[in-house]
Amino acid sequence: MPNSADDLPAVVTGGAGAIGSALVQSLLGRGRTVRVIDNLSGGRREHLPAGPGAARLSLTVADIREPATYAEAFRGAGEVWHLAANPDIRLGTRDPRVDLEHGTIATFNVLETARRFDVRRVLFSSSSAVYGLPTVFPTPETYGPLYPQSQYGASKLAAEGLCSAFAHSYGLTTYLFRFANIVGPGMTHAVIYDLLKKLQADPSRLEVLGDGRQAKSYLWVDDCVEGMHVAKERASAPVNLFNLGTEGQTSVREIAERVTRAMGGRAQIVYTGGTRGWVGDIPLQLLATDRIRALGWTPKFTSSEAVDRTIAVTREELGL
Amino acid sequence: MPNSADDLPAVVTGGAGAIGSALVQSLLGRGRTVRVIDNLSGGRREHLPAGPGAARLSLTVADIREPATYAEAFRGAGEVWHLAANPDIRLGTRDPRVDLEHGTIATFNVLETARRFDVRRVLFSSSSAVYGLPTVFPTPETYGPLYPQSQYGASKLAAEGLCSAFAHSYGLTTYLFRFANIVGPGMTHAVIYDLLKKLQADPSRLEVLGDGRQAKSYLWVDDCVEGMHVAKERASAPVNLFNLGTEGQTSVREIAERVTRAMGGRAQIVYTGGTRGWVGDIPLQLLATDRIRALGWTPKFTSSEAVDRTIAVTREELGL
Numbered sequence A, B: 001m002p003n004s005a006d007d008l009p010a011v012v013t014g015g016a017g018a019i020g021s022a023l024v025q026s027l028l029g030r031g032r033t034v035r036v037i038d039n040l041s042g043g044r045r046e047h048l049p050a051g052p053g054a055a056r057l058s059l060t061v062a063d064i065r066e067p068a069t070y071a072e073a074f075r076g077a078g079e080v081w082h083l084a085a086n087p088d089i090r091l092g093t094r095d096p097r098v099d100l101e102h103g104t105i106a107t108f109n110v111l112e113t114a115r116r117f118d119v120r121r122v123l124f125s126s127s128s129a130v131y132g133l134p135t136v137f138p139t140p141e142t143y144g145p146l147y148p149q150s151q152y153g154a155s156k157l158a159a160e161g162l163c164s165a166f167a168h169s170y171g172l173t174t175y176l177f178r179f180a181n182i183v184g185p186g187m188t189h190a191v192i193y194d195l196l197k198k199l200q201a202d203p204s205r206l207e208v209l210g211d212g213r214q215a216k217s218y219l220w221v222d223d224c225v226e227g228m229h230v231a232k233e234r235a236s237a238p239v240n241l242f243n244l245g246t247e248g249q250t251s252v253r254e255i256a257e258r259v260t261r262a263m264g265g266r267a268q269i270v271y272t273g274g275t276r277g278w279v280g281d282i283p284l285q286l287l288a289t290d291r292i293r294a295l296g297w298t299p300k301f302t303s304s305e306a307v308d309r310t311i312a313v314t315r316e317e318l319g320l
Helices: A018-029 A098-118 A153-171 A192-202 A222-232 A252-262 A303-318 B018-029 B095-118 B150-169 B192-199 B221-234 B250-260 B303-318
Strands: A009-011 A032-039 A057-061 A078-080 A122-126 A173-179 A182-185 A204-209 A217-222 A237-244 A270-271 B010-013 B034-038 B059-063 B079-082 B121-127 B174-180 B181-182 B203-207 B216-221 B241-243 B267-273
Touching: A009 A018, A009 A057, A018 A032, A018 A222, A018 B079, A032 B241, A078 A098, A098 A122, A098 B095, A122 A153, A122 A222, A153 A173, A153 A237, A153 B150, A173 A222, A182 A192, A182 A222, A182 A303, A192 A204, A192 A252, A192 A303, A204 A252, A217 A303, A222 A237, A237 B174, A237 B192, A252 A270, A252 A303, B010 B018, B018 B221, B079 B095, B095 B121, B121 B221, B150 B174, B150 B241, B174 B221, B181 B192, B181 B221, B181 B303, B192 B203, B192 B250, B192 B303, B203 B250, B216 B221, B216 B303, B221 B241, B250 B267, B250 B303
Parallel strands: A009 A032, A009 A078, A032 A057, A078 A122, A122 A173, A173 A237, A182 A217, A204 A270, B010 B034, B010 B079, B034 B059, B079 B121, B121 B174, B174 B241, B181 B216, B203 B267
Antiparallel strands: none
16 A cells, blocks of 8 residues: 555656656656656657656657646556756747746646545746846845746746645645756757757858857756755745756856757857847846755756766767 | 837726726826726726726736737837736635636737837736745745645746746846735725625624634735835845735734724634634735835735724725
8 A cells, every 4th residue: 555645656747758758767767657748849759768667657649738638647656757848948938828828827727636536745847047147146945026037937936826826725745846047968959059050050060159159057967966855855835945956157158069069070060149139038147046956955966067077979860 | 209118108907907997097197198907807897996096097807818819018118017817715725727827828928029129128016925935934936835725826936937038038027026915995805805705794794714823914905005006116136036925914803803803893703713714815925025115115905904904994985
C-alpha cells in the first residue's frame, strides 16, 4: 500500500519538452511512476527516456487547454509538475492570446483538475520574466512591484497568483519556481539554438539581436531539476516560492563569441543594436538564490559552463 | 476638433456599479462624454446619473466576456476605465471560474479591444486583495511576494500583469489602483450592507462572521474616484501603480457596534469566531498611500467617517 505521496504516480505536464524530459528522467531514477501529458508541439516523443524505468512511464498526448482529454492521468497521483506552456516568449507579442490560453487558463485547468482528483501538491515552472525590468540585482523573491514586459511574463504571474489562491482556498501545497534561462539538451528555441541555426544557414556571418550586452543567468537543466526536488522535499508552506539560477551571468556577446569559436571562428558577428533583443526581452537578469541555497541546493555548473555544455549538445543535435 | 484624449469619450466598464457610477458622475461633471458598458448584474440602470450631463451618457448592456458585443463603444475613445468584475469575493471560492472569466479573461479582452481601437490609456481597478496576508503595515506598492488568498485576488494580480504586458508591448499607458474597501451609496455586498440586511431580518440579534478583530481601511467612494483622476492627470509612466485607501482602519467589531447603535442599539452582537470572516478573507488591511499623496491627493473622510456615511446611506436605500 502507498504510504506517502512519493509512492504514488507523478504527473508531468509538458513532460516531453526540454525541461520536462529531464524532470521525467529524474523522477524515474527515483523509482517513481510518471504520467506525462504533452501536446508534442514543442515537446517530442523521442525526448522521453527509453532506458531503465521506461516501463513506469506513460504519455497522454493532449492539449493542456482541454482538461477532459487528460484529467484521468490525475487520478491517484501524488503530485503534478506543471511545466506545459508556450515556450516562445516572442510569439506572445504577435498573438497575445497564446500565453493567456496556454499559460493562464491552462494553469487554472491543471489546478482545478488537481483539486477535483484530490492531488495535494502542485509544482509550477514560473519564470524570471515576472520581474519585468527589476532595479535590484540579484533580484530576490520579495522584489516588487512586478511589471512583466511580455504576455509570457504576464501569464506566469497570473499562474503564480492562481496557485496561491488554490493553495489558500483548498489546502493545496504549491511550489513556484522562477527560472533563470534554463539550458540543456533538446532546446528548440532561445539564443544558443537560434545562433547555431543561423550559423548553419550562413557560416560566414552571425547576426545577433540587440547590442550583445544583454546578460542573463543560464542554468543547466539538471541543476534546475535538482533544485525543484530539493524544494519539494524540504519546504511545505501553502506557497513555496524559489528563484532558480546561477550566481553569475553570461552576456549575449559572450555567447555569440563562444558559439562562433566552437564553430571554427570564421563567422563575423554583427549586432542589430538596441538594448533589447526583441520587444518584451529582459536585457538584465540575475536572480538571488539564497532561499533555495539555504535548503542545501548548489548548481553543479556556472552560467558560462552551462552555456558551453549547451553549445556542445545543440551542435550534436543539429549535426553541426 | 479634439485636441487631447480628454476631449474624447471615456469608456467605463462596470459603470452602473457602485464605484463605476460615482466615476461616471465625476466624468460627466468634468464635461466628458461617457460610454458605460455594464451587464447590469451587480450594477443597476438607476445608479447612472440622470441629472445635468446625462445627455452625454450612453449605456451598452453587454457581457464583458464577449468583446464583440461592446467593442464599438471603444471607437474614438480617449481612455477606458475598466471596473467591471465579479464583486463578491466569496463567490470565487465556491466557483473559481467566475473570477477567471469575469476578471482575468475579461481584462484581457478589454486590453485587446483598446489596442484594436487604438485607445491609448487604460485605468484598472485592482485591489488590496493582491497582497494576500502581508507582513508589512501599512503595505507599500513595492511589497512582495504577492500571495493572493482568493480567486478574486488572483484575478486582480493576473489583470495587473496583463496591463503591464500590454503597456510594454504595445505602448499603452496603464493605471493600476489597488483599492482598500471602497464604500458609499449603491453597495449590494460587503460587511456594512450584510450587517444591515441581517438586522432588517432580525432586529434582536446580529451575527458577525469572525471574531470582529478583522480591521481594514474603508475609503469613501468619491475620495477613491478623485484619487484615480489625480493619478491620471499627474502620472504618465507605462504602468502607474497606486494604493488607494485611508490612513486609519476600522475593525469589524467597531462596524458592528456602529451599525447596531445606528439601528437603536437593541441587537445583541454574536461573533462566529475565528480570525477570518470567511475563506479568502484578509483579516488585516492597511495600505501605504504615500505615492498617491505625493501627487497631491488627500481623502476627505477617514475610515470611520466613511463607514458612518455608508451606514446612513445604506439604511436609506434599504428603507431602514
